[in-house]
Amino acid sequence: MQYPFELQIALRYLLARRKQAFISVISAISTLGVIVGVMALVIALALMTGLQRELRDRILGSTAHVYVFGVGGGIRDYRADVERLLKVPHVTGAAPAVLGQALMTTEQAQAFVTIKGIDPELERTVTDIGRSMRSGSLAALQHTDGDRVPGVLLGVDLAKKLGVGAGDFVQVLTPEGTLTPFMGMMPRTRRLQVVGTFSLGLFEFDSAYGFVSLSVAQRLTGRDHPELIELRVDDIYRAPEVGDEIARQHASRYVTEDWTSMNRSLFSALWLEKMAISITIGLIVMVAALNIVASLILLVMEKHRDIAILKTMGASGRSLMAIFMAQGLVIGLVGTAVGAAAGYGVSFILDRYKLIRIPMDVYQVSYVPFVVLWWDFALVVVSAVLICFVATIYPSRQASKLDPAEALRYG
Numbered sequence: 001m002q003y004p005f006e007l008q009i010a011l012r013y014l015l016a017r018r019k020q021a022f023i024s025v026i027s028a029i030s031t032l033g034v035i036v037g038v039m040a041l042v043i044a045l046a047l048m049t050g051l052q053r054e055l056r057d058r059i060l061g062s063t064a065h066v067y068v069f070g071v072g073g074g075i076r077d078y079r080a081d082v083e084r085l086l087k088v089p090h091v092t093g094a095a096p097a098v099l100g101q102a103l104m105t106t107e108q109a110q111a112f113v114t115i116k117g118i119d120p121e122l123e124r125t126v127t128d129i130g131r132s133m134r135s136g137s138l139a140a141l142q143h144t145d146g147d148r149v150p151g152v153l154l155g156v157d158l159a160k161k162l163g164v165g166a167g168d169f170v171q172v173l174t175p176e177g178t179l180t181p182f183m184g185m186m187p188r189t190r191r192l193q194v195v196g197t198f199s200l201g202l203f204e205f206d207s208a209y210g211f212v213s214l215s216v217a218q219r220l221t222g223r224d225h226p227e228l229i230e231l232r233v234d235d236i237y238r239a240p241e242v243g244d245e246i247a248r249q250h251a252s253r254y255v256t257e258d259w260t261s262m263n264r265s266l267f268s269a270l271w272l273e274k275m276a277i278s279i280t281i282g283l284i285v286m287v288a289a290l291n292i293v294a295s296l297i298l299l300v301m302e303k304h305r306d307i308a309i310l311k312t313m314g315a316s317g318r319s320l321m322a323i324f325m326a327q328g329l330v331i332g333l334v335g336t337a338v339g340a341a342a343g344y345g346v347s348f349i350l351d352r353y354k355l356i357r358i359p360m361d362v363y364q365v366s367y368v369p370f371v372v373l374w375w376d377f378a379l380v381v382v383s384a385v386l387i388c389f390v391a392t393i394y395p396s397r398q399a400s401k402l403d404p405a406e407a408l409r410y411g
Helices: 003-014 021-062 078-086 138-143 156-162 214-221 236-249 264-302 304-311 315-350 374-398 404-410
Strands: 068-072 089-105 112-120 133-136 151-155 169-182 184-198 210-212 227-232 255-257
Touching: 003 315, 003 374, 021 264, 021 315, 021 374, 068 236, 078 227, 089 214, 089 404, 112 156, 112 214, 133 236, 138 184, 138 227, 151 156, 156 184, 156 304, 169 210, 184 227, 214 264, 214 374, 227 236, 236 255, 264 304, 264 315, 304 315, 304 404, 315 374
Parallel strands: 112 210, 151 184
Antiparallel strands: 068 227, 068 255, 089 112, 089 169, 089 227, 133 184, 151 210, 169 184
16 A cells, blocks of 8 residues: 655654654653553543442432422322322332431440331332342331331441341430420330341441331321422433423422432532543643654754755655654554553453442442543543644644755755
8 A cells, every 4th residue: 555655754754763862762752641641531531430420320329310399298198199290201200208317226336317218119119229128128118017116227337337137126216206294305216126228339328327118207207298209210311301390380289309409519529520630631641742842843853954855856845744744643643542542441440340449438439430431532532633733733834944955055
C-alpha cells in the first residue's frame, strides 16, 4: 500500500536515529505522557461512574422511586390508594409504610433504630427486601398476630451489633408513650422476636433499620394508619415526571417526592468530584501536548536543511505542515490508543476481582467499583487526539514558513 509522501517522511523522522538524541527523548516522554494521562483519565472516570452507579442502584434497591404522602392526616385507606396509584402510567409497584424511631435493646447491646412498618406482599413490589433476606423470611411478619410475639426483620449489621439472630428476642422502646394519671407520659415498650435478617447492601439500612408489619408499627408509633405510599416506576429517570403527574392529578389528596430530589446533594457532590478529577488528570495530557510542541520545534530546527531542500524540490507549505502534523498525530494516536487500552484493562481487572476494598460504614459500599461508559471512553480518546493535534499547529506553521535560501545559507 502506497502512503502519502508526507506520512512516509513523518514516520522516517519519528523512527530514525537523530544526531540530537535529546529530541528523541522528548518524543518518547511525550508519548509516555499521553499514555499515562489517558490511562489515568479512563480509570478516574470509571471509578467515579462506578461509584455513582453502585450507590444509585443500592439506594434504589433499598428505597422507593417516588414517595406519596397523604394530605390532611396520612393514608386512611391504603388499599384503595394503592389501587388508584397503580393505574398511573409507568408505576409498577406500590406499598404503604409507617416510619418511626425506637431504642432497641438486648442483653448484649442497644441501638437506635428506624422502625419501618410494611405490608410484606406489597413491599416486594417496591424494594429488594424479598431478594435480600439472609435468614428467616419476609412472610414471617404476616404470622405474628394473636397471642404470638410480633416479629421484626433486622439488618445484618444491626443484628450483629445487638448480638441476636433469628428466633431471639429484643425490647423496643418508642418515644410515643401511654398517658398515665400518676406518672404522666410513659414510654411504650414492646417485646419483639427476630424472624429474619436482611442485607440490602447499603450500610445505612443494614445497620439501622428494622421491618415490622403495618399493624405492629402502628401500635408502636401510635398512628392509626400509614403515613405514606411508596412507588416503584419502570424507568428511574421518569420518577420526577411520575411524581409531578400524581401531584397534578390529585393535588387535594397527595404530596409527592422522588428519589432524585431526596438524594440530590449526594449525586451533585459525586458529579462535581468526577468533573474535578477529570480536569485535574486531564492536565497530564496537556503537559504531554506541550512536550509534543517542544519536540516538534526542536525537530524543525534540526531538519531545517531538509525542509529547505524539500521546498526547492517543489514541496508546498501545506505539505510541510502535513509532515510535522502527522508526526505529532502519530505520537498522540499511539499514546492515546495504548493509554485507553491500558485504562480499560486496569478498570476491568479492578472491578472484576474487587481489588480495592474500602470501609463500608464510610462509603456505603465494601469495594470500589469501576464502570467504563462508552461515551466517557470516546470523549477521552477524542479529546486526547484533538489536544495532540492542536499542539502540532504552531511548529508545523513555523516549518512551512521557513525560507529555504536562509536555511541553506546558514545551515
